Amino acid sequence: xxxxxxxxxxxxxxxxxxxxxxxxxxxxxxxxxxxxxxxxxxxxxxxxxxxxxxxxxxxxxxxxxxxxxxxxxxxxxxxxxxxxxxxxxxxxxxxxxxxxxxxxxxxxxxxxxxxxxxxxxxxxxxxxxxxxxxxxxxxxxxxxxxxxxxxxxxxxxxxxxxxxxxxxxxxxxxxxxxxxxxxxxxxxxxxxxxxxxxxxxxxxxxxxxxxxxxxxxxxxxxxxxxxxxxxxxxxxxxxxxxxxxxxxxxxxxxxxxxxxxxxxxxxxxxxxxxxxxxxxxxxxxxxxxxxxxxxxxxxxxxxxxxxxxxxxxxxxxxxxxxx
Numbered sequence: 196x197x198x199x200x201x202x203x204x205x206x207x208x209x210x211x212x213x214x215x216x217x218x219x220x221x222x223x224x225x226x227x228x229x230x231x232x233x234x235x236x237x238x239x240x241x242x243x244x245x246x247x248x249x250x251x252x253x254x255x256x257x258x259x260x261x262x263x264x265x266x267x268x269x270x271x272x273x274x275x276x277x278x279x280x281x282x283x284x285x286x287x288x289x290x291x292x293x294x295x296x297x298x299x300x301x302x303x304x305x306x307x308x309x310x311x312x313x314x315x316x317x318x319x320x321x322x323x324x325x326x327x328x329x330x331x332x333x334x335x336x337x338x339x340x341x342x343x344x345x346x347x348x349x350x351x352x353x354x355x356x357x358x359x360x361x362x363x364x365x366x367x368x369x370x371x372x373x374x375x376x377x378x379x380x381x382x383x384x385x386x387x388x389x390x391x392x393x394x395x396x397x398x399x400x401x402x403x404x405x406x407x408x409x410x411x412x413x414x415x416x417x418x419x420x421x422x423x424x425x426x427x428x429x430x431x432x433x434x435x436x437x438x439x440x441x442x443x444x445x446x447x448x449x450x451x452x453x454x455x456x457x458x459x460x461x462x463x464x465x466x467x468x469x470x471x472x473x474x475x476x477x478x479x480x481x482x483x484x485x486x487x488x489x490x491x492x493x494x495x496x497x498x499x500x501x502x503x504x505x506x507x508x509x510x511x512x513x514x515x516x517x518x
Contacts, residue, residue: 374502
């Protein structure tokens, strides 16, 4: 279903029409952020089916052109979102997806770069940090324009659990999960606050906790294992990640200078080089324009370096033809 592009310049191209890609498109259509949503998939029937299903709901959401497309649509895209790849299976880690998805994402990144696209590339496929690194290398783009969804979703899970634990509206809970979007991620407790009060100061006032040190370790572990639980229950995660992607999209399309924990290439920040992982970044229509260089406690900085080491080892395991 190809429709002439008569809309504005907020074109979002989504590569991959599976559960994550389709759910993102569904949430994006309702947001009113995009002028045009273009869906591309090797399975053309699946892409056509998703488009038909979405356009039949057009009377119920803001005006947006939704259609299938091709590589030609990359050229004028403000944002290219890559969700293509093999899905994570029960009991499979994100890193085990590496070899089969690196080739897929690397090839797409080359196609996007060849189109002379001037927009931003957002990698969602897992393992997202390594695939972001692959997309960056294969595209040849500057680092700020190739980002991964990173720990934006993990940070949302963290805030939800703290909100439930403390009995406070999630919108007044602020905190970040940093590092790998995976098993080596960690909670940056030094950056966590409720209504501006650090957790260390808030907890004595709250006085609801038993053994707080034990409970906060349980919260952090629950965040780390959330995806595995959901995959074991229903086979895939896609609702919350779709919403997280819309939040990232909003920051880019509206040039908001939002602070989000997307995955981006380190070039000396926090003593790290040539690895993509999540730290607080400033995100706008040009992609990542700045990295917030906060003073992390030694234990958090150590955790960040451990996460980077895990990712470097995975990168070294990549076949040379996909690097």
